[in-house]
Amino acid sequence: MLAVMARRMAAALPTLAGVVVVTFLLARALPGDPAAYFAGPAATREAVEQIRAALGLDRPLHEQFLLYLRDLARGDLGVSITTGQPVLHDILARLPASAELTLLGLLFAATVGITLGVLAALKPNGWLDNACRVVATLGVCLPAFFTGLLLIYVFYYLLGWAPAPLGRLDAFSSPPPYVTGFFLVDSLLAGDAETFVSAAQQIALPAIALGIFAVAPIARITRGSMLAVMGSDFIRAARAHGLSRRKVVVAYALRNALLPVVTTLGMVFSFLLGANVLVEKVFAWPGIGSYAVEALLVSDYAPVQGFVMTMGFLYVLLNLAIDLLYRVIDPRVEVAA
């Protein structure tokens, strides 16, 4: 298993190199002049030029790239012009908020999607199958930020069930002691039920807004895969051996049907990383998505670079995790690899 992991890590290196190059070029291709922004509206031409030189922006592109690589090797992602803090520091401080939100959104999507998919497959063209189709289509049609606004309108403004969409905790709670950075986990570790409830209330709507969008692909893949597996010989054989319906559906069919679903989860997660940016903005969520958007609006290169690179790394890590998960579910993969 360790050797497999090492091999997979090594295979991920070219991807990461690609991420590094693309982030560099992407940031340079963005419109706007960071030196001008940094100097402020009242600055003189000389001041702007001075800042440009200080930032290394007056040098040729390849030199800038080498400087960039050197800084990366030192773990220096640059300094955010907006916050005045090192980007690495900002991102590490904000990443847990994004990760918690995205993972919870994925968990919500996977739970709902797989359940709906299985139920739909057990009675194809039944009322549930059709209902599932409608919900799934709607989920795909509505962009996550719109779903987010809709949820806020209904559950906060109209019904008053949800707290104000203003970040990770209500005004009366303070963050739990830092262990994982996930407030839900840390508050439980600290035995602080009040903070846990507050964190859960705050995260529920954004996680659902994010997840709804991903329910559809997961449900559709689960349904199709489950239908195919339920029609296969070994399911008929399992029934011929008298295994209970529950055993046949869950232990035999679903586990086999999950293989393509796990693959889809990886793809869906990358959608979610993208949708995250807007959902964070809507819910004033202090994650890296809203951080990147704010930086982008003022041509603050370094945070955008750092954000894209973090996303790239996360995506590579995620694919690695999915590979390993696949191996756990399917014993045949080991041989094929």
Next chain:
Amino acid sequence: MTDAAALAPAATARAAPPRVPVLDVAGLSVQFRTRSGTVHALDEVSLQVHRGECLGVVGESGSGKSVTAYAVMRLLDPAARITAGRITFGGMDILAASEREMADLRGRELSMIFQNPRAALNPIRQVGMQIADVLVRHGGVTRAEAPARAAALLAEVGIPDPVRRAKAYPFELSGGMCQRVGIALALACRPALLIADEPTTGLDVTTQAVIMDLVLGLARARGMATVLITHDLGLASEYCDRTAVMHAGHVVEAAPAADLFAAPRHPYTAKLIAATPQPGRALSDLAAIPGGLPDLRRGDLPACRFLDRCERAEPGCAVPPLPRHLSEDGRMVACRHPL
């Protein structure tokens, strides 16, 4: 009949007079509704199997052998409809049983071995676990005892190093080994009836004989009734006590295996024997059977579905009903002009 007695067919068979069949299929008709019309897959199929007996069901692909087997297991496709007939197993009316009663019966009293052994096993579950699942479901075996029992069963079907093999996945085993696992699964709870649906079709010839000897050896040793479904008349004549020949959803002839092979009465049986390789006869003597099965979606199927392929056919053969002559020597032939 009380439920308790219905669920213990072996006991019933012992108490009852010896000629009460374990399985009695009477006048079974099955249709499939498809987009291109209704398929009349089975038409008044009748079969009996007694305790300790092996019945061969022989016919070409599409003759309804497997449909009959799945009807007995009550595992027919949702598109299938049983339009007539009765299936009695150990005194229990299979067609009237609840889904729960069937699930209790399957794998415990009524078992099945499948055609493609590897496809019939869960690809991502260790074979020992799959046997354990069946044992825990029916055998009153706890999860803790199950692995040892599963290994013992694997040893019984002649798998060497059973403790290690129990941890293997189907893709790590040969076809023959997979079929042994299939046999172990089917026989785990000592069923009263075993249906073997072309158990050797996907295997090479040497493995075929080994598997057949294993299945029928175990069946005889346990006094099980066995239904061997095969397209191979030679195989049926070698291993079975009685043989039923199926053609296009009809049982056209049923007789003790030796009699059937020595003196077929239905023209189709005769042609089937002429098409079966035998020792001492050149392969060039094999006679192919002309024509194919009639389209079973036709609304105007003739009474005898073989008449298009039959030299003895007369216009009268198409007129229903299809005669089913029973003779004193225990033979049945469904033909107006038997040989």
